Amino acid sequence: MKLLHPDFWESYKAIANWGDDDVWWDFIVGDRVGSSQEKHGKDEEWEGKRIAQVRMKEGREGQSTAHRRSLMDVLIKLLPSSADVRFGKRLIGITSTSLPSNSDVRDSKVTLQFQDGTTSTTDLVIGADGVKSLCRDIVLTPTNNADALKARFTGKVAYRGLIPMEEAKASIGEKAGQRIFYLGHGGHVVSFPVEGGKSMNIVAFANREEGVWEGNWVRENVEKELERDYLDGRWGRDVEGVMRLIKSPSYWATFYHPTAPTFHHPTLPILLIGDAAHTTAPHFGQGAGLGIEDVYILTKLLSQLPSTPLAPSNAPSSLVSTFPTQSSPSHHLSLSLPSLFTAYTQIRQPRATIAVSTCNHYGRILDMEDSIISDNLPLLAEKVRSIADTIWGYDEIAEGERGVRIMMGSFAAERGRD
Known part of the structure; x- marks a missing residue:
């Protein structure tokens, strides 16, 4: 953003949510299924176990996130008055x-x-x-x-939700304000703060049969599918907690070229x-x-x-040198x-x-x-x-x-x- 336009970067900083340290994303186990090793007798705690922390490279700015709508508002304001934008x-x-x-x-x-x-x-x-x-x-x-x-269907759909931060913290505590990947068998959930920390954004992926996607790319009123994907007892307390906060759930089919x-x-x-x-x-x-x-x-x-x-x-060759x-x-x-x-x-x-x-x-x-x-x-x-x-x-x-x-x-x- 700095390279594109200095005012773009400054405007972005005003709407972004910044991490407090050099952790880019935290990856933790989000389900209760456990590994196949555990299923064969190695009993150990699985849910909530940290998998990895991806940290900043030296010289990079801290991790930040912003809501797409806020970012678009910033871009529009940066357009010069002479631009013919429609x-x-x-x-x-x-x-x-x-x-x-x-x-x-x-x-x-x-x-x-x-x-x-x-x-x-x-x-x-x-x-x-x-x-x-x-x-x-x-x-x-x-x-x-x-x-x-x-574009081709990836075999995965993405539920999306925007939760008031107070509700999110009441459900899962301070994790609501952090940037976390919850990984599990057959899906994963990404959560992070947006809108100046007033909301928590949720993106949750679930599998569908690969092949040609039929019908609308966005599907509304999918409460039963959400229950099947995330509220069937396979997932941990934090994941279930945030997924239950999504009102009127919908999901997007995801594609690639x-x-x-x-x-x-x-x-x-x-x-x-x-x-x-x-x-x-x-x-x-x-x-x-x-x-x-x-x-x-x-x-x-x-x-x-x-x-x-x-x-x-x-142009005639005689004109090339005098063009x-x-x-x-x-x-x-x-x-x-x-x-x-x-x-x-x-x-x-x-x-x-x-x-x-x-x-x-x-x-x-x-x-x-x-x-x-x-x-x-x-x-x-x-x-x-x-x-x-x-x-x-x-x-x-x-x-x-x-x-x-x-x-x-x-x-x-x-x-x-x-």
């Missing part, structure tokens, strides 16, 4: 306004059609339209990779970010985390566009898009592929589905720390600089060819 739009189509003979992204403009009948013509579309992205369909259709078009062969269209100025590019299971907040990383890398590349644009690809170095921002941008797209995809695609795969695997680890790992708490702790380091150990500054080098190299190569 909410409540639903994209239904994108068409090229270039001549049919043009097949170069540098020569392309596109028109966006919205459900309310309005249109907008632009030099660049940054597709951040979520897990059901139309932009993703348009970008990937030319690749003939149908398997990558649509298969790896996309590219994050940009071959001939149109369309680039994918966020869930449109790489929907992932939401473990460790990676959906939002990857999106923020995308924005930083893209911002870094846009800020370092070459100062001397290329001549248009259809003016001062041109309109939109013209400058369109000439640099191939290099920018190349750099962005080379930086973000490998990172997203690893993160999506890791999060899918991580969900199974957290739900103790691997008996070899779940029966061995030290091994489980080692696995949790290793995966956390993979997910959170990304060096966005170094990757941003590498992206700039890739972009400049691609730009120089394009200049030589043209």
Whole structure:
């Protein structure tokens, strides 16, 4: 956030809830089932046992959390008054306004059609339209990779609840104000404070049959399913305590995207970010985390566009050396898009592929589905720390600089060819 905008970070600090120490997350046993070893005669306390503490790396800020709604309010307030921002739009189509003979992204403009009948013509579309992205369909259709078009069900659903902190503390004490993963066989619960400590946020995962998810992605009035998943006596006092506080429970099916062969269209100025590019299971907040990383890398590349644009690809060769170095921002941008797209995809695609795969695997680890790992708490702790380091150990500054080098190299190569 600091790298994106200094005021973003300062505004975030005002709404965030901060931990008192260097503990990022606490992982404890949340169920009463016990390990298979215990079932075979090794009787020891299982519920409430600490599995691991994931701590901050040196130089990192303390752990913090914020409610999504509050974060969106902060972002909106940071928009400049000159920005033409329009909410409540639903994209239904994108068409090229270039001549049919043009097949170069540098020569392309596109028109966006919205459900309310309005249109907008632009030099660049940054597709951040979520897990059901139309932009993703348009970008990937030319690749003939149908398997990558649509999101797939992870086999897990997520209950969500926002509990007044007073109620939460009355149920489980001071743990309500801490950041805790409660792990168990067949599910796990994440709890942490939000809204300046006034509320406790709960996300609780449960298994469903893998395959194609039918019907609505969000399901309301699921009291009976909640009872079956978390109130059947398998879970410990703390987990049962917080889950009973959820009023009118609902859950979200969780999805992931298969790896996309590219994050940009071959001939149109369309680039994918966020869930449109790489929907992932939401473990460790990676959906939002990857999106923020995308924005930083893209911002870094846009800020370092070459100062001397290329001549248009259809310009006579005699004009290349005399093409003016001062041109309109939109013209400058369109000439640099191939290099920018190349750099962005080379930086973000490998990172997203690893993160999506890791999060899918991580969900199974957290739900103790691997008996070899779940029966061995030290091994489980080692696995949790290793995966956390993979997910959170990304060096966005170094990757941003590498992206700039890739972009400049691609730009120089394009200049030589043209």
